[in-house]
Amino acid sequence: MKHPEKERVDGVAPGDGPQKQLKRMLGKADLRAVPETRRALRELLRHWGRPGRSEIAELLTSELVTNALVHTDRDAELTATVGPSGLRVEVRDDTDRRPRLRVPIADDGTNGRGLLLVQSLADAWGVVMLGAGATGKVVWFELDGGTA
Template sequence: MAREPSVGDGAARTGTTEIRRSVRRADLKAVGEVRRALRELVRHRCRAETSDVAELLVTELVSNALVHTEQGAEVSVTLVATRLRVEVRDFNARRPTPYVTSADDGTHGRGLVLVQALADAWGVDPLAPGRGKVVWFELEAPAPA
């Protein structure tokens, strides 16, 4: 079951704010819960357009993890100063690759292309054998004007 967002114990001392959430396999309703937790985290700390992009990209990464792997995922969102980092860990070592879709693909296959196009940085970090991978993105997150 999805956990409530947690704010790191050191947040007041370091200026770091975070969310950590576990999502069960095939629990697609948890995608919306993760998106709402992210929105709440950045609501007063970032510009609205940063929040919109972050919500879209976290939706894509969590959905990918739940649809394309046999186990759940772990989501970590960290906001340090003006840098937002989102990590989605799944338990499948297969590396995802962005690809250009055709009209026959319907709504599938666009997630990583969006991440590639909209994130300031992104990547895939393999974990130890049998432990899966982390797909992540970062956005500059300037404070609201």
Template sequence: MGGADLAAVPEVRHALREMLRHWQEKDSAAVAELLISELVTNALVHTDDGAVVTATIADSRLRVEVRDFVAGVPAPPAPERPVPDDATHGRGLALVRSLADDWGIRARPVGKVVWFELNGEAA
């Protein structure tokens, strides 16, 4: 387990909630909070170097990116197979895959970016 502080997760959720306060698509905003929580938690649990989060709205589409800085990662992670109902881990990318309108993983020279997009209407 990485050494990053998981207290950052609710802070990131709150910042996204404030950003999306005037976004008309309230259901998508709730999904965005869930998905950003999953991606930030993954980045913090699996790294010691933290993460950088960006969120943008353009043309009624929300894009969130979570970048980690793990050197030497041979391949980006793949969504895990379904986990038992009582499992407390292994759901993050599966949730992103099932709830996001689009998503992906982009390798960087150091680390990777996991991103998702949700459709909605800007205020």
């Protein structure tokens, strides 16, 4: 069942300063969500980080969203939070299959490179298996603003 697209950008003021957040439901196998998510993230990050950081964030987000939509037969949810300490992007899906880093095959076009890009370009990344009564996982990455 496809969920109607939900997008929310909020300003929140936790202890370390103001944050903005983008949340988006991604319908199963709806690859139109990839460029739409990039556009929404670009808007969220319009005044963030040094030049080039936003483009890296868009690329890595595209990879995580594409993986969730292509390699699962389920809906997914994107949460991107940007604040003074940087950006954290999480993509949650309801499958218990852990993503694997793959060495791409030369004749395989562009397939198999997504997590390698995330590993190479993110400041930190990982996978959290939900467990404890919840099914699924969250694949995430973080980027600092690159202002130092």
